[in-house]
Amino acid sequence: MPHIFKPGENCWRVEHAERSSMLIDGENYFRAVRKSLSQAQQRIMLLGWDFDERVEMHDTVETPEGPLRIGAYFEWLLKKNRDLDIYVLRWDTGALKSFFRANGLMTLIRWYLHPRVHFKLDAHHPVGAAHHQKVIVIDEDTAFCSGIDVTNNRWDTRAHDEEQKHRLQPDNNDAGPWHDAAMVVQGDVARALSEYAEQHWQAAGGKQLKTVTARADCWPKGLEADFRDCPIAIARTLPEMDDQEGVHEIENLYLDLIATAKDFIYAESQYFGSTKIAAAIAKRLDEESGPEIVIINPQSAEGWLESEIMDSRRARLHQALKARDKYGRFRIYHPFTDAGTPVYVHAKILIVDDQFLRVGSSNFNNRSLGFDSECDVALDASAARDGRVAEQIAYTRNDLMAEHLGVDLAEVENAFGRTKSLIKTIDMLGKDGRRLGAYETPDIDAVEKWLADNDVFDPERADNVFAGIL
Known part of the structure; x- marks a missing residue:
């Protein structure tokens, strides 16, 4: 056990990671997320402060497969794989603006009627508090823990160019150069993050989760691991209720x-x-x-x-x-x-x-x-x-x-x-x-x-x- 990590004091769990990598800035993050999502066999879970189904996952380096828009990409994955369920848990207060977007509202209605899309607004928090974590878990095999929400104004390249057309999404406003970071992990630590996501889903009153039995490799194809075979700690903040x-x-x-x-x-x-x-x-x-x-x-x-x-x-x-x-x-x-x-x-x-x-x-x-x-x-x-x-x-x-x-x-x-x-x-x-x-x-x-x-x-x-x- 690492000497600085103390479960129950300064972390929740310390679990083994077969592979892990840093993802710097939005383009690299969305590319890796997209590739992991494409390999999901049974379950995708996404927890976020915000979620905008209109966001387009552009890639200036590789030609991505499937629709660029995350909402359309989810639907494309569901059509390809009849065994796949998608769970999206987002902060309820931050979701209010979604209801005033015509396209976004229609997508949410379609998802509400879809038997394998489970969308939940998370109200399990004190008044004024937010669910600020950004966690995506794919089949309990690979997980992303980051500061990046799947929402507007998060995509940018590492060049942070003054003019970047792909930042004009989805509301056609450019928030300007934007710097962000994430970590992708695979192995026992991803399974622990899956438990973390399940706990939040259940606390929010979500329906019974589909059990994951698949043992697929959901690591982003082509991504070289920065770190191999090392323990990783998970640390949390949860408000008193x-x-x-x-x-x-x-x-x-x-x-x-x-x-x-x-x-x-x-x-x-x-x-x-x-x-x-x-x-x-x-x-x-x-x-x-x-x-x-x-x-x-x-x-x-x-x-x-x-x-x-x-x-x-x-x-x-x-x-x-x-x-x-x-x-x-x-x-x-x-x-x-x-x-x-x-x-x-x-x-x-x-x-x-x-x-x-x-x-x-x-x-x-x-x-x-x-x-x-x-x-x-x-x-x-x-x-x-x-x-x-x-x-x-x-x-x-x-x-x-x-x-x-x-x-x-x-x-x-x-x-x-x-x-x-x-x-x-x-x-x-x-x-x-x-x-x-x-x-x-x-x-x-x-x-x-x-x-x-x-x-x-x-x-x-x-x-x-x-x-x-x-």
Whole structure:
């Protein structure tokens, strides 16, 4: 058992993965999902915060088989395979907008009447909470755990081109360059994720699930495995309810990973708004020989409410941490395209010392740590039988940095090999155009005045410094 993973404390289960791979950005994710779905024999389960049946799974590298639109693709699979059942469980509140889309409503009606499509809106959550996990399981053999919903504005290539016609879907609006990430797994860990999906389906009041007896290989054809023969932990957040105890495995695992870091922490998150995580980072910044910490965020949170609340909270936490950062080891960066357009960071990734890799649906915000339903997967290189796991984690980190910096992978590898520092590597390879820009606190005077009146890291008040549940 990996020393950091403790079932019942910072994870739910630790299960063996025959194969697993990182999928960076929407095109690679949808290609892999499409190929796995095509190999399903008996059951597909999809859990999500959102689901848009109009989404088209474009591929600029390969010619896909079957319809591009996910709803039509599901129907195509059902016609090809009379033994296949499809289960879609989505957050009920987020589904309201679907009923105002004519095409979407007609699809939902057809599915409601289809004997092998089972569509359920999940209302098993506290008022105001969301089912935020993104999990797809195919025949208990292969599963995807990610930050990517099968919905609008998630598809993009790794080039993040300024003009990309395939991003104009399905509402003909371009959300702009979009960065995201997922993990695909096969083996016992996929069966565990199937149990996770079944539990949510049952808690939502879904009908009896079809039993899976097939032992098909549903790994995406042509996808090379990044990791083989290694244990993977599954960590969850579940809100406390009358019929459900609260589960805070995701929060505990974040805190344990931050505490165990020796050299560096590389993170990508849509938000930076958790006081608990910031306090854990502050503690490490106090150490003379502690790790350097780099967080990749979008320049601004999406939507008016999120922007007003989350951007303000990030500003306060950033300044509070900079005040503790006497050794200069903390940075927040935003990626930009060649034309200077911000790339929206929706990925949820944590890499520690090239030893630990974590991917899933949870962000660095309070909702993800205790209010919404979340699901992450994580692996520890020291627990893997394959001694190359740490090398592959390093490759993944360098590859992500190369994408954001707009340079070749070899340049990042060489620079990091010389500097042994994330921050110095980013500074060395920084240039005009596609780049990582350093975060600058807006309205710094107002932020510093607020900080003077509020002790962000007072442990007795850490959970209550920021009002609300975000």
